[in-house]
Amino acid sequence: MTDILDPNELIKAGLIQPEEAPVRPEIKFGAKTDMGMKRENNEDKFDFYEPDDPKVLSQRGSLYAVCDGMGGAAYGQIASEHALNTLIEAYYKYYNQLNLDGTPIDVETALKNAILVANGVVRNYASKRQELSGMGTTLTVTAFVRNRVYIAQVGDSRAYLIRDEQIRQVTLDHSLVEEWRRMGRISEEEAARATYKNVITRSIGTQSTVEPDIYIELVKKADRWVLCTDGLTAYLQDEEIRQIALKSCPSEAVWEMVNLAKERGGHDNITAMVIWVRDLVPLAA
């Protein structure tokens, strides 16, 4: 917080490429999680971490994540909470540690490792008592580091990118329907009306290890990212998400998305997060 960071030092140390401007996105976000109309508890959770220290910012950036917990009784709630807490701690803890060859640990590895740690913690908790077995959670994380966004994905929550008025689903669901559709085993129509849509093929805490998908995107000014759980995407088309995210500020947009999903049934918990890149500013100028 008190350090003034000299970008040239970073370039010298090989931490950033000279052409990679030492910028940080100035972000305003809105987030909302709701039980929905049918459930009486909320197993979804969102979390965020925005450091001030320019060193941490340049190495790890700001992190935003949503989780959709599963498991009987309130155990989904425990899974999503433990996963997010562990993820954030593990991701930021070793931000200035180096690999054996002296190079810094890159964001992608840090994210993957943090997810593995979170997986271990949730699984360890679940193994303590019989009734907890089967608890787990999906996880969709975005880390805004300098001029890049790193997205890590496990399960069927989603990240959308809205840029130049176009919406694009960045992540691919780890669900049975989606994987069969991609394999060509079922057609688009069959996928659309499948009854087993909620079967997911990867999750945090259910297996001894987990392989997250990692996506990397550039950050542009005025980008809007939408992170959401399946309680939202079950009711809103991509086009509707785009329009709502574009026409209002993040706080208002998440209200509107959640309310729309509830009006249309809201059988599941609903979580939406809109992350708006207001500006790209020089890092610790």
Add this chain to the structure above:
Amino acid sequence: MSELNANPGTSSSLGDSGDVQESERETTAKFAREELVRGWREYEAKMPRVIPLLKFAAKTDMGQVRENNEDKFDFYEPEVPAILAARGSLFAVGDGIGGALAGQIASEMMLKNLIALYYDHPSPDLKVALREAIEQTNEKIYTLAQMIPERAGMGTTLTAAVFIEDRVVIAQVGDSRAYLIRDRTPRQITHDHSWVEEQVRAGVLTRYDAEMSPFRNVITRSIGAAPTIQPDFYEEQTRVGDIWVLCSDGLTGHVHDEEMARIVSSHAPSEAARQLVELANAHGGRDNITVIVISVRDLLPVPTYHSADLAAAENGAQAIINAATQPASFSPLANVPETGSLVQPASVGGAPVPPVSPPQGRPRTGWRRLFGRGNTG
């Protein structure tokens, strides 16, 4: 594409169903335009003097003992200067009470209703709006609790902070707390509505006895417990560098004020919130823990914060229409019609202008659509 697109041929308004006639769409666009122009004239006088630049972090945690979380936090940060001037940004925590899942439902319902009713209230006075929003929220939760036997006794605390210009208005019901940390010194702004706190203030118990009392969890006011509610209000001037902490009793039961002040003044809000929750858990974590840390980074004059808007304001209402009819715009001004319900119709030449009735055949947008349907419960 904007909702206000005047060209029906390319209109793709959200939720427009196929049975809407083209002619109706056109009328809609005209109405919205007039409303828009008049709305902006009303608003020009209502620009905030300064906008607080806030950085906040929030965290809620089950604690070490409980296996569900009845606490909840919520926040609402508008972007439109006019709404910022009239209502500011709101941050709130609620600590639900009641067996089984009732506490969780109460705190979620309370925060949703509070935010919706507060931002949708027509009063120009934010305290009136806040008070009535709390009263109506109380009524809703009380009614629900009476209707369903297994939810009798459900209720929630509320500590809400509204940041408007350089002021902070706090509303308080129950034993969640608001602290102001200025120059590393904590000051508890709110007084708990708890039995022990009342005994302390009456001189019956000492502060130490109160902290040790087995009745320290008994609260004397809560939202949803009685048909009427009397919230306490506090108002403070805020300065650059101030840090505000809103928290539930799961934190204050385990972490002392000085310790809290030390942590929040030496870390970024995100890290401070994480450490506070960690500390409360390390000290036992008997209850759910919720904390919001809000750091006042700057008090910006509007032009700095909203330079794009100001440029538009110079061109007057025409700029808004342009912004609204030309799809390639991220300007927050595209939001102006959203706030229509806050505007009283202006009078022209002494004659009152009849309020513009909502056009039929088109889903209504704006605050009424967002909040006003009573679907917030």
